[in-house]
Amino acid sequence: MKEFIINENDSGQRVDKFISKALPELPKSMMYRLIRKKDIKINGKRCDISDRVNTGDRITVYVKDEVSAEKKHDMSFLSCTADIDVVYEDDNIIIVSKPVGLDSHSNGSPMTDTLIDRIKHYLHNKKEYQPDSESSFAPALCSRLDRNTCGLVTAAKTAAALRDINEAIRSGRLHKIYHCVTVSPPPKKEDIITAYHQKDESRNxxxxxxxxxxxxxxxxTGYRVIASNGKLSLVEITLYTGRTHQIRAHMAHIGAPVLGDGKYGNIAANKRYGIFRQALCAYELRFDLPEKSAFSYLNKLKITDNTPEFEKRFFS
Structure with missing residues (x-):
């Protein structure tokens, strides 16, 4: 028999989702059979698959210990540095400035130095994240950036914050503004452009x-030219959709490729300026959450990153 007490971060999930995370070695077919046979109970009473768990609930799973191995918490994040550039932090979220060359997360690979690992280590040192006290939750990124794009990334410290911020992203209530340098001026000083996008997974x-x-x-994609030095343009980008490589591919498509971009950019210009990583930064975040959200206080904030090095170099 296994027993769990639901904490705040586990609350609100369907019972089958919670069990799958808390007992990953338990086959799903067996879990559903246990629910049908009333061998999984909430507060001593039978439950249905669709029932949701709440803070303080006691979940009892009547199954042999050898087939119900509890989740082994991955502590590999302790092998990476806890040194991160925190731009904003409260009890619910943390916003950090990701440097160029760091992956947001592992994408299934065994690498142990990623942005989310560094954040976990940082929160672990502050005793705000203790894996042994969590059955199913770990701090998670609400957004991500390409390896060679720098700038602001939001992570949730709680399950409630993760749900609300992710919903804000899906509904267009988290506004992300980027700065980039283009090797030629865009067609207009300011515009909102539309197109159609397809990703080739095999070639990324x-x-x-x-x-x-x-x-x-x-x-x-929205853009506005902030400055120009005659050849290069400093451009502010507003994303209305968030597709893979959207800024880089869309700006290249209209004849204004991002400096340093090796996939969609102007290779000759990259060599001429000696820039081989895209001059692109997630520079500003603004929240527009519903007033009923527990996190609507974030709407008062306008969060900006440090001026990126490429901007200082060409437009200081």
Whole structure:
């Protein structure tokens, strides 16, 4: 028999989702059979698959110990540094400045130095994240950036914050503004452009079409030229959709590729300026959460990153 007391971070999940995370070695078919046979109970009473667990609930799983091995908490994050550039932090979220060259997360690979690992280590040192006290939750990124893009990334410290911030992203209530340098000026000083986007998973490359094509998804990108030195342009980008490589591919498509971009950019210009990583930074975040959200206090904030090095170099 296994027993769990639901804490705040586990609250709100369906009981089958919680059990799958808390007892990952328990086959799902067996879990569903146990629920049907009333061998999984909430507060001593039978439950259905769709029942949700609440803080303080006692979950009892009547199964042999050898087939119900509890989740072994991954502590590999302790092998990486806890040194992160915190831009904003409260009890619910942490916003950090990701440097160029650091992956946001592992993407299934065994690497142990990623942004989320560093955040976990940082929170562990502050005693805000203790894996042994969590059955199913770990701090998680609400957004991510490409390895060679720098800037602001938001992570949730609690399950409630993760749910609300992710919903804000899905509904367009988290506004992300980027700064980039383009090797030629965009067609207009300011515009909102639309197109269609397809990702080639095998090549990690995207294609852009001006017209609808089967398999392509619509994208929308806003831009505004902030400064120009005659050749290079400093451009502010507002993302209305968030597709893979959207800024880099879309700006290249309109004839204003991002400096340093080796996938979609101008290789000759990159060599001329000696820049071989995209001059692109997630520079500003603004929240527009519903007033009923427990996290609507974030709406008062305007969070900006440090001025990126590429901006200082060409436009200081």
């Amino acid at each position: 490359l995207v294609k852009i079409s001006d017209s609808p094509v089967e398999g392509y998804k619509p994208i929308k």
